Amino acid sequence: MKKELNTGVKSTWCPGCNNFMVLAGLKNAIAKELEKSDKDDIAIVTGIGCHAKLFDYINMNGINTLHGRVLPMCLGIKTGNPNLKVIGFSGDGDAYAEGIEHLIHAARYNADVKYVVMNNQVFALTVGQPTPTTKLGFKGKTNPEGVKLSPLNPIRIMLASGASFVARVSSDVKQIEWILEEAFKHKGFAFIEILQSCLIFNNINLKEKMYLLEKEGHNKGDMGSAMKKAEEFNYDSTDKIPIGIFYQKEREIFEDKFKQLKDLKNKGISWKDIQR
Template sequence: MPEDKKKVNLFTSKKSTWCPMCPNFHILAGVKKFVEDEINSGKKKEDFAMVAGIGCHAKIFDYLDLQGLNTLHGRVPPVCMGLKIGNPNINVLGFSGDGDAYAEGMEHTIHAARYNSNWKYVIHNNQVFSLTIGQPTPTTEVGFKEKTTPLGVKMQPINPIKLMLSAGASFVARVFADVKQIDWVLKEAIKHRGFAFIEVLQPCIIFHEHAMKYKERLYSLEESGHDKTSMEQAMKKADEFDYNNANKIPIGVFYQVERPIFEDGFPQLKNLKNGLKGIKR
């Protein structure tokens, strides 16, 4: 029913300052597509809120016309949870980079998995600090050399998928920075009642361009018959690509399980129409 489709404008007037051809454009387009479709199937723009950290990824806050907060580096998860407490009825999308989620804000990412508050966390993982021009992050591969690391990175990268599985995340997924994949994974995540961890491989074309070759190594978990209800299988799949090796890279939902969400623990949050603001005393 195309005539019923509301005209939704989700872009702001802000001119983009991402580098031309940056994969972040794909993420932006994918998120926009997802929100537009949600609005066209009955939700309102005001039913969504977004939170971004600091880094290249966070510019998405300026380009998407959604309410929310462009918060501090690493501090996306607690703000997202605050939004859900303040108004459990809004759909909250958090955006972070790998510096945000795995370096400065690692503790928040782990606790977010544990709390299982009903919001969705999108990590733009480009395996490098780009906005500060090319320093290694916790997911940078061994041997990476740039201006601040002339001797090459010595530390092993962490594997965020394994980290989230062991932290108890109820939804763990990885996709590549591609419009269709982003739109698809967000649609899966919004159906999930609870915290959703979504890592997006988003190669930086300036400081980590070799990761563009990941595209040739991707394969779909869904099509390979992966059982996303099995923690054992999820761990095995998570182990295949360790952000360092040249193995095939599984994408899709690694793991999904239903468990009580954070908001369920508070009787005060039941039946709120307009969030805490609406409480009558």
């Protein structure tokens, strides 16, 4: 189906923010995905932070939910209606600080949910505090001595937790559109990190260090190679940042493991349609 995705709501992102690219890539990918079906069958979930404003800028059903709780909300929507396509969005605070436990379990459950983390390595909406992926030494008003605690490597966490699709891209419209298409084709939990900058609080250019795994002949079916590639960038300092699909291997999805949900899927209905 065709659907007007613009909401006409005036954006409050800073002029030139990387988030505009993400939104453009997302709209393109969603428009393509909607064409495949005659139903408005995509739901989006956003957390709290700058990223979450995209909920107001795209005309989609779903929920702009609590900080850190995007993934259980996505799983709940899938459980309520396994026929919906569900995309969750988080920032790095949302995904790696407040909601890290859900991230690990979401990878383990492998529901057919697409999850996009817009990682600018800083809390921007609360004006510049460090997140779990902030560089060592980063200074702000809440940490005047600079960040002393080592950053997490979410790609490694996702690989270790059993995510069936693990990718990282830059905030480039074409790349985002491409990776979302790949994620939609993948049956299972897809983790996509968009490594971007914040023009105000973390204005660093990582793009020039990035190289595409797909051009290097990386074997995305091999966990060992994926782990090695994940270790090339530790979110602190580096010469090279691999982007593209680190790992992809389908396995049985959450919705197919439970008879009740499988039945709903097979009949193309949700619990809402069951009158008792």
